[in-house]
Amino acid sequence: MRNLLLQTLSSGAGGCLRIDLRALADNYARLKLKAPHAVAGAVVKANAYGLGVIPVTQTLYAAGCREFFVALAHEAFDLRPHLPGDARLYILNGLPPGAEAICAAQAIIPVLNGVDQVARWADCAQSLGRVLPCALQADTGMSRLGLSTDELDAFLVAPPKGLDIRLLMSHLACADEPENTANGYQLKAMRRAMERFPNVPVSFANSGGIFLSPAYHHDLIRPGIALYGGVPHDGRPNPMQPVVRLDIAVTQTRTVPAGAHIGYGGTFITEREMRLATLSAGYADGLPRALSNRGAAWFEGVRLPILGRVSMDSIIIDISALKPDALPTGSFVELIGPHQSVDDLARDAGTISYEILTQLGSRYFRHYIPVSS
Numbered sequence: 051m052r053n054l055l056l057q058t059l060s061s062g063a064g065g066c067l068r069i070d071l072r073a074l075a076d077n078y079a080r081l082k083l084k085a086p087h088a089v090a091g092a093v094v095k096a097n098a099y100g101l102g103v104i105p106v107t108q109t110l111y112a113a114g115c116r117e118f119f120v121a122l123a124h125e126a127f128d129l130r131p132h133l134p135g136d137a138r139l140y141i142l143n144g145l146p147p148g149a150e151a152i153c154a155a156q157a158i159i160p161v162l163n164g165v166d167q168v169a170r171w172a173d174c175a176q177s178l179g180r181v182l183p184c185a186l187q188a189d190t191g192m193s194r195l196g197l198s199t200d201e202l203d204a205f206l207v208a209p210p211k212g213l214d215i216r217l218l219m220s221h222l223a224c225a226d227e228p229e230n231t232a233n234g235y236q237l238k239a240m241r242r243a244m245e246r247f248p249n250v251p252v253s254f255a256n257s258g259g260i261f262l263s264p265a266y267h268h269d270l271i272r273p274g275i276a277l278y279g280g281v282p283h284d285g286r287p288n289p290m291q292p293v294v295r296l297d298i299a300v301t302q303t304r305t306v307p308a309g310a311h312i313g314y315g316g317t318f319i320t321e322r323e324m325r326l327a328t329l330s331a332g333y334a335d336g337l338p339r340a341l342s343n344r345g346a347a348w349f350e351g352v353r354l355p356i357l358g359r360v361s362m363d364s365i366i367i368d369i370s371a372l373k374p375d376a377l378p379t380g381s382f383v384e385l386i387g388p389h390q391s392v393d394d395l396a397r398d399a400g401t402i403s404y405e406i407l408t409q410l411g412s413r414y415f416r417h418y419i420p421v422s423s
Contacts, residue, residue, distance in 0.1 A: 054417055055297065055382050063415035064330030064363070065298040066382065069101050070419045071109045073291035077277050078113045080289065084260050085267040091117030091253070093274035095125060095142065100336075100408040101278060101294065104132050105418050110277075111137060112421065119272055123149045123158075130156045138216075140185055143195070150174035154182055161185040161219060163195040168210055175212025185217035186247070190239035191232065192223040202246055217270065218243060218250045225258025225266075226284050233262060257282045261289075280403040281393045288393070294407065296386040296414070298329045298347065300377050303369065313358025313366055318343055326357065327377050329365040336409035337365065337385065338399040345398035347383040348390055349376070354383060 058066040082090040092115050098106035107118060107129065118133065119140045120126050126141050133139060138159060144167040145153055145160045153160055154174055162168045162184050175182040186205075189196030196219075197205065220240050224230035240254055252268035257276035259266040261283055276282045279293040305325050312318040312326070329347065333339045342359040347367050354367040369377055377383070386392050392403045399406070 057417075058297075058382075058415040059299065059380055061415045063299075063413060064301075065296060065335065065385075065414045066417060067410060067414035068295040068297075068417045068419060069105070070291075070293050070295070071105060072419055072421050072423065073279065073293045074106065074109050074277060075113045075421050077279065077290045077293070078110055078115060078273075080291075081257075081260055081271065081273045081276060082114075085255070085264070085271045087264075088255075088267045089117060089270045090115060091119060091270055091272050092277060093119045093142075093256075093272055094129070095119065095121035095274075096408045099274065099278045099404065100410045102416070102418070103129055107133060107137075109421060117270060117272075123153065126158045127152065127156065130158060140217075145171065154178060159183045159185060159216060161187050161195075161217075162197075163187045164197065165201055165204075168197075168205065168213075172210035172212055181212050181214045183214045183216050185219050185253070186215050186250075187219045187221075188240065188243040190220040190236040190243065192221055192236075194221070194223075196220060199242070202243060206246055215247065215250050217253050218247045219253045222254065222256055222259045222266070225256055225262060226282065228258070228262055228283050228286075233259075233266075237265060275404055275407075278407055279392060280407070281391075288391070292387075292391060294386055294392055294410075296384070296410070297382040298331045298365070298385050300327045300379055300381045300383065301330045301364065302328045302379060303377055304328075313342075314361060315359055318358040324368055325370045325372075325374070327354070327367050327369045327383070329367060329383065330363070331385075331411075331413075332361045332363045332365055334362045335411035335413055336406065338401060338406075338409075340399040340401065341365070341395075345395065346390070347385055348387070349381075349383045351389065353389075 092110045097103045117138050121142050140159045142161050144163045187196035224232040253270035254268050255266040255271045257273045276290050279290050281288040308322050310320045339360045345356045347354045357366050396403045396406045
């Protein structure tokens with residue numbers, strides 16, 4: 051640990067972001083056990099939720115994963131060369147016009163979300179003179195992506211030629227809220243869609259859906275946030291292992307008198323003498339400005355509140371509870387770790403763990419803990 055933090059300082063980075071690939075592999079195994087009769091895929095969009103798509107997919111592939119999902123076509127084009135030939139790569143948002151030929155050439159599977167995408171992919175298949183794989187998404191109530199009931203019916207009346215439907219998919223809007231009645235309504239809608247495509251494998255459950263009940267599992271589960279250590283269900287204990295730890299370097303410490311104005315705008319004014327530390331990270335590093343005057347860092351089990359506004363490159367914390375020499379320049383405090391999970395930090399910022407993870411910046415010293423360590 052000490053050597054790693056010394057490496058961080060010598061690299062000139064303001065913080066150390068540790069990504070535990072052992073925990074990632076363990077989370078994948080736990081999710082497979084939770085849905086033992088389904089194939090377990092992995093959602094690796096947005097650079098694997100900000101953690102690095104290449105090391106993440108390599109780890110998951112070694113753990114047995116063969117079904118990978120990204121959001122955008124360029125994510126798929128970038129990732130495909132790094133995946134073995136037996137790995138299947140899906141584009142959740144489907145294909146933008148003009149990207150069909152490169153998608154077909156790279157054996158990438160688009161998720162077809164509308165009649166225009168269906169028509170363009172079918173046209174590509176016919177122009178190439180071969181059958182092309184795809185997934186078909188049904189809109190079961192989220193009103194975001196997917197074919198409506200009428201569009202599914204029209205698809206069956208005149209099935210486009212040249213398409214091999216590998217999956218029938220939909221997405222749960224409220225799976226992180228297990229008591230939300232929308233889950234049951236969407237399940238009923240998904241079953242109606244399944245009746246129209248009785249021989250097509252089904253993928254429905256995201257991270258939260260995996261923990262609802264086996265009725266949501268079907269043939270292929272698509273975990274995302276749970277793989278990376280986020281809680282699948284709001285307000286319930288987290289069954290997943292933490293994957294990320296973030297420690298931020300102390301740039302300076304000082305003692306200020308009562309009446310001192312702290313940070314931009316002077317939004318915090320001290321009522322007594324206080325000892326402060328300035329941390330070498332801010333909203334440019336993915337630490338939300340909404341943490342201003344709320345939230346905290348931790349050091350040796352002691353909570354150190356954030357004072358004043360979060361700046362682009364720095365945060366000020368109250369270290370009055372520590373011994374005077376506890377945090378010299380070059381020390382590190384915990385922002386995400388044993389005392390404060392990514393979900394805790396997100397709660398303090400009024401957001402969700404997805405946003406925290408995907409915004410963690412490039413200025414951190416990144417250290418990957420390998421599965422074999």
